[in-house]
Amino acid sequence: MAEPFPRTPTFSGYNEPCRIEADVFDLEVEGELPSALEGTFYRCGPDPCFPPRLGDDINLNGDGMVMMFRFAAGHVDMRSRYVRTERFRLERAARRALYGAYRNPFTDDPRVAGKDRTTANTNVVYHAGRLLALKEDGLPHELDPDTLETRGRLDYGGKLQSLTATAHPKTDPASGAMISHGYEARGLATREISLQFISPRGELEREDLFLAPYVSMMHDWAVTARHLVFPLMPTTADAERMRRGGPHWVFEPGLDAQIGILRRDADPADLRWYRAPPCGVGHILNAFSEGDRLYVDIFVSERNQFPFIANADGSPFDRAKSTPRLTRWSFDLSRPAPRFEARTLFGEFxxxxxxxxxxxxxxxxxxxxxxxxxxxxxxxxxxxxxxxxxxxxxxxxxxxxxxxxxxxxxxxxxxxxxxxxxxxxxxxxxxxxxxxxxxxxxxxxxxxxxxxxxxxxxxxxxxxxxxxxxxxxxxxxxxxxxxxxxx
Amino acid sequence: MAEPFPRTPTFSGYNEPCRIEADVFDLEVEGELPSALEGTFYRCGPDPCFPPRLGDDINLNGDGMVMMFRFAAGHVDMRSRYVRTERFRLERAARRALYGAYRNPFTDDPRVAGKDRTTANTNVVYHAGRLLALKEDGLPHELDPDTLETRGRLDYGGKLQSLTATAHPKTDPASGAMISHGYEARGLATREISLQFISPRGELEREDLFLAPYVSMMHDWAVTARHLVFPLMPTTADAERMRRGGPHWVFEPGLDAQIGILRRDADPADLRWYRAPPCGVGHILNAFSEGDRLYVDIFVSERNQFPFIANADGSPFDRAKSTPRLTRWSFDLSRPAPRFEARTLFGEFxxxxxxxxxxxxxxxxxxxxxxxxxxxxxxxxxxxxxxxxxxxxxxxxxxxxxxxxxxxxxxxxxxxxxxxxxxxxxxxxxxxxxxxxxxxxxxxxxxxxxxxxxxxxxxxxxxxxxxxxxxxxxxxxxxxxxxxxxx
Structure with a gap:
């Protein structure tokens, strides 16, 4: 029998799985679509195929569903398709969830041991003729930009060493090159970060691996015309904890944040780490370099932003302290001391x-x-x-x-x-x-x-x-x- | 701009167009699906692609949407697809309705003059490896039984003379042969009825054409092991009325119903017509022959059943008189006088x-x-x-x-x-x-x-x-x- 989803908050109301792979031609429009709007709005999000293996789950653990809205001549058509990850194919064949908790392989059905866990559910990015569905715990999945059919996992012809790539690669508007990173690049809770330079034609030109001070959930990062910025927040992973059935991530209020800065043309040995009090870092609005100055506009909170991530000191989730505020980090790279300024640009949530x-x-x-x-x-x-x-x-x-x-x-x-x-x-x-x-x-x-x-x-x-x-x-x-x- | 549908009863609430071509794998099930349920439940209905050309419309004029629910091993998957009729393809290319009123080509955009008007939206029948989407005003459309992709219009290799085929062909469970008819077989409001015998292998073995006493909306009919039954009700068509912009159908309370009976192996010249007081005839539950007796279990109402069909005498639609009741018609074919008995089996609506x-x-x-x-x-x-x-x-x-x-x-x-x-x-x-x-x-x-x-x-x-x-x-x-x- 095809079991119903549990009626927990993750699976009901606003979060109820949709699961529909749909084509709808010529959506109804109130008002008038601007004629200048010619192109495609791609989106990606989690949409669980099956009720969770462990009775409940967190929202971010659903299978990647890509949606496209194609605008032309004042009309818009839509299509949605699941990304055919290995996980999707294995679970579909079994007609049930085989993978367990979010980013904890020790909770999986033994028959998927060693199999790719990524759901490719976080972002969809177009680069060099490729539409990529991305999640930071695995490789990109390439989709057909018109049909959304999954073409396969992208490892640049076997050249990429990293097992992961961020959901937030950055494309240089000047050159068309794409720069990406992957944390936990060597596997679960590994400290290696992979830095990936993709040519405007979609070839992997260079990959550098380096060790982060600790394993951090680095969901977003920043790239400027000259620099790379790796913001580590003290949301950390530990393989031993996972082996005991614990969560992938825990927020450590006693651990400093660290921000790594590297010139785009430099060797990772030149990476310089800037310390900041423990905080939660969210998405980056933009970043840019001016002479020796580097500015990063980033959403920062006092604590981690996610209710499903526990604090290591056992303190409860604090919505006020988790409020993200747009903050400008200013670095003077000419100074010998690795210090920087943080200024809240807007107090709003x-x-x-x-x-x-x-x-x-x-x-x-x-x-x-x-x-x-x-x-x-x-x-x-x-x-x-x-x-x-x-x-x-x-x-x-x-x-x-x-x-x-x-x-x-x-x-x-x-x-x-x-x-x-x-x-x-x-x-x-x-x-x-x-x-x-x-x-x-x-x-x-x-x-x-x-x-x-x-x-x-x-x-x-x-x-x-x-x-x-x-x-x-x-x-x-x-x-x-x-x-x-x-x- | 992609205009919204009007908020009239035909296009809102329960009748709001769906328009989603969907795939959903492993639908949620409450309870347990019987393991014996292995097969596919196909359905077909009207689902308009575009807002109506004339500001409003009737429910039955929507484009044919076929839905399938495939049951296996206690699971069920679904798919829905539009039938790619000529009409569907022309309107989709134009991104708007080009066809006008229900079964009245004189209300169409001139650019679709002479083009196929059928929406293939009434029934879906499987025969001889073919899945057929059917509507009585055009030819069957063949679909792939697994993908629901439209393979094309079925005219049996150009052999069929009729321009129409009923949405209710009957398959003989003994032989696997399918028997069909098409009224208005020679075109709009023509009196010809085509009788179509399809072999168990899907070939057109024989087609006979004959003239009906008048042009009637013969939506359903009956076939027994030995006889064919053509129930004409006084819901009639008139080309001149349509040319003036009037409806295809009008109910004539002054005109008798007529029921044609023919042996399956006989020539249409042997057709015998039985008269009955004016009535509305609906679907047929079943019919069978026993010796010289013929029984037809049919839903009969005093007047036509459809609120959108006007009475020729100007009287308003009468819900009570339109109530269909299961009625057994009994024919003694050995008698020289063409008379029969009608007995209400159940009084329920x-x-x-x-x-x-x-x-x-x-x-x-x-x-x-x-x-x-x-x-x-x-x-x-x-x-x-x-x-x-x-x-x-x-x-x-x-x-x-x-x-x-x-x-x-x-x-x-x-x-x-x-x-x-x-x-x-x-x-x-x-x-x-x-x-x-x-x-x-x-x-x-x-x-x-x-x-x-x-x-x-x-x-x-x-x-x-x-x-x-x-x-x-x-x-x-x-x-x-x-x-x-x-x-």
């Missing part, structure tokens, strides 16, 4: 950032993210229990916020920026975001806003005729880029 | 019948249908505005009904019978039926009941993770039959 990708790695002004506006009703617990109810445009030059409150009983997800044209000024274009409405029946919408006028509300609202589960990250790929790769 | 297909054309005992139990809340208007709230097992031998009331705010659709095994006694097996629940968010379920114990309620309930639009008809195909065709 914000995260899940996006920028104009043409300004990635460079001085920039415009950022976009989700926020929790506490002056509004917080009647909905969305992704990871956070009631994201507002989309925000962050003007880091003017120190100004422009907001769009998405409405009662509604939650929003990570915004995505699509430039109005290849040569439009920075931040001129559109914000795309997925909403879930909790009225009567759960509904999904994709809203389109003028990126410079968020408060004016959506230009167009796209109705998805079923409830999509929350995705994590996504990107916009202009039609010209997809067409060029096909030619 | 019932329709959408199914039988054990191994007893099709033969004396039988067990039938299944949907019913409206007026002693229960009728808070839901389902298919065609009828609040089907009960599944019924009709024992025609004992004159007994066994019922399952599907619950408040729930509507059920046509049951489907799956025998427990190839040699199980008649009616021993399972009833499958699609439910839509109107609690909070609209939900679809497929329920499985013991066909001989409906009142005991479902053995298993299969949860579909989205709302399917109502289908019209469907069938069960045992795995052994599908496997044999593949081999």
């Amino acid at each position: 914000m995260e899940m950032p996006a920028i104009d990708p043409r300004y990635q790695m460079h001085p920039y002004r415009h950022g976009f993210c989700t926020a929790v506006d506490r002056s509004r009703p917080l009647d909905v617990a969305g992704t990871l229990g956070v009631g994201w109810n507002t989309l925000v445009h962050v003007d880091v030059a003017a120190g100004r916020l422009d907001r769009y409150y998405v409405g009662e009983k509604t939650t929003c997800q990570e915004p995505c920026f699509a430039p109005r044209s290849p040569d439009a000024p920075e931040g001129e274009g559109f914000i795309l975001a997925q909403l879930t409405r909790f009225e009567g029946h759960l509904r999904t919408e994709i809203i389109v806003l003028d990126a410079q006028r968020l408060a004016a509300g959506p230009i167009a609202t796209i109705r998805v005729p079923f409830r999509l589960r929350a995705a994590v990250h996504g990107h916009w790929v202009p039609r010209s880029v997809l067409d060029a790769a096909r030619a | 019932m329709e959408m019948p199914a039988i054990d297909p191994r007893y099709q054309m033969h004396p039988y005992r067990h039938g299944f249908c949907t019913a409206v139990d007026r002693s229960r809340p009728l808070d839901v208007a389902g298919t065609l505005g009828v609040g089907w709230n009960t599944l019924v097992h009709v024992d025609v031998a004992a004159g007994r009904l066994d019922r399952y009331y599907v619950g408040e705010k729930t509507t059920c659709q046509e049951p489907c019978f799956a025998p427990r095994s190839p040699d199980a006694p008649e009616g021993e097996g399972f009833i499958l039926a699609q439910l839509t629940r109107f609690e909070g968010h609209l939900r679809t379920e497929i329920i499985v009941l013991d066909a001989q114990r409906l009142a005991a309620g479902p053995i298993a309930t299969i949860r579909v993770p989205f709302r399917l639009r109502a289908a019209v008809h469907g069938h069960w195909v045992p795995r052994s039959v599908l496997d044999a065709a593949r081999a």
